[in-house]
Amino acid sequence: MNIAWKEIKKNKARFMILGSIIFLVSFLTFIISGLSNGLSQDNAAFIKDLPKGHFYMNADANETYNISKIDEQLADNILTDDHDAAALSIQMGFMNDSEDKQHSVAFVTSTESKLFESVQKGEVVLDRSLEEDGIKIGDILTNNQFSGEFKVKGFVDQKKYSHAPVAYINMENYKEIYRVNEMQLIFIPGQEDAKDFSGLQAFSNKEFLNTIPSYSAEQMSLNMIIWFLVVISGMLFAIFFYMMNVQKIGLYGILKAIGVKTISLFYMMWNQMLFITVIALGLSVALSQGFAKIAPSGMPFSLTVETSIQLSCIFLVIGFIGATLSGIQIKKVEPLQAIQQGEA
Known part of the structure; x- marks a missing residue:
């Protein structure tokens, strides 16, 4: 965790950019989910x-x-x-x-x-x-x-x-x-x-x-958008950590050479992912719940705390999968070969 935190402080800009993107994607997902639930109630509450x-x-x-x-x-x-x-x-x-x-x-x-x-x-x-x-x-x-x-x-x-x-x-x-x-x-x-x-x-x-006419088409369209955004967030994690890992091949080689285990490097990456995601999701949940309270009365918007928690858990799982897939290359790193690439 210490290494992960030091890297975040060293590369603030990179991690802030990723956090901002995850925040925007998750916030948009929460808003669309609220609209989907609101339209569902407006269409079929009876x-x-x-x-x-x-x-x-x-x-x-x-x-x-x-x-x-x-x-x-x-x-x-x-x-x-x-x-x-x-x-x-x-x-x-x-x-x-x-x-x-x-x-x-x-x-x-x-x-x-x-x-x-x-x-x-x-x-x-x-x-x-x-x-x-x-x-x-x-x-x-x-x-x-x-x-x-x-x-x-x-x-x-x-x-x-x-x-x-x-x-x-x-x-x-x-x-x-x-x-x-x-x-x-x-x-x-x-x-x-x-x-x-x-x-x-x-x-x-x-x-x-x-x-009910329009119910199925309406809900299917909105749910497709929600799941596309969730998948996109996973891809963002995978791409971001993949690029980070490519740049750190030499560092991983040195760490492996001094006895750091591969699983420890994965833990470092998972801690970084968790830190960024929790902060981004916390802001998204707070703002979306605030929006639910100030939304115009005529707007069909309904976002429960339970739905927000469920979506947050899905984002965490997707982020974990994306980061893990990008880290497969860490396992393949050979210390001597990585060090010879000149990256330190």
């Missing part, structure tokens, strides 16, 4: 907040929930056999406020269940994001396809679907708006294995998320 279970939709719907129709008799049989089950429907739509301003919403209705809000005819429970748009409890909202009016009964937190705030309405009102009688989905919580129902296709919570 589904992600449900307990583990299985969704069932019509097998003929080709995994497209909004065209699924479950036979009423089959739905009644399932709900009778399993009291925790619920039949529900989700459709995108809009509501007009008192000033005739349209607000995009995801209409949700369900049979009686503790998992979903229970509302009476002519009432609506909205995601709290609409409260920020000026809608208040007691306000009257309308829909062009509905003959009556909706009175705002209350608000719920973090209930988004396909980037739209959820609006819980009564089943009879839903049927009038969309001119349907059948429910789209059956949700049965607490199942380890999906049950087999004739004509229905089962989806776990995670699998059902991929039926």
Whole structure:
């Protein structure tokens, strides 16, 4: 460790450049990860907040929930056999406020269940994001396809679907708006294995998320960027330490000649990598967590401490691998040959 620290002090500029690059790459990774998690919540918080279970939709719907129709008799049989089950429907739509301003919403209705809000005819429970748009409890909202009016009964937190705030309405009102009688989905919580129902296709919570338009493509793109940045950081470590090792071939030869073991040279390199990475990651975590607190309320950004720790551990592992791969040449150094190269 003493040799490693002396080298860092001797070559401050080199190590500061590497540390700065690792800081920038890791900070960018944390920010994109926060955006990815935030968009995931904004896209599917309604589904992600449900307990583990299985969704069932019509097998003929080709995994497209909004065209699924479950036979009423089959739905009644399932709900009778399993009291925790619920039949529900989700459709995108809009509501007009008192000033005739349209607000995009995801209409949700369900049979009686503790998992979903229970509302009476002519009432609506909205995601709290609409409260920020000026809608208040007691306000009257309308829909062009509905003959009556909706009175705002209350608000719920973090209930988004396909980037739209959820609006819980009564089943009879839903049927009038969309001119349907059948429910789209059956949700049965607490199942380890999906049950087999004739004509229905089962989806776990995670699998059902991929039926939401844009969710899979959105998350895949952001996750690819995150992993590319992680791989790039590993390559930076490998290239940096490789160049450093090339310049120190003669020094390694002398150290080996006086009895320093190869593993000790690797320890020196690992200590340097750890020192740089810990400082860079510490700054990145602190700034990204600070950004999470000051980010605009309209920005879908969510970066938990657990996620930051997980990403930091990944960076440390990648840094260790990159530095180790670059140090393979240390093992091949022959003391006499290295000394004869004239590097000291």
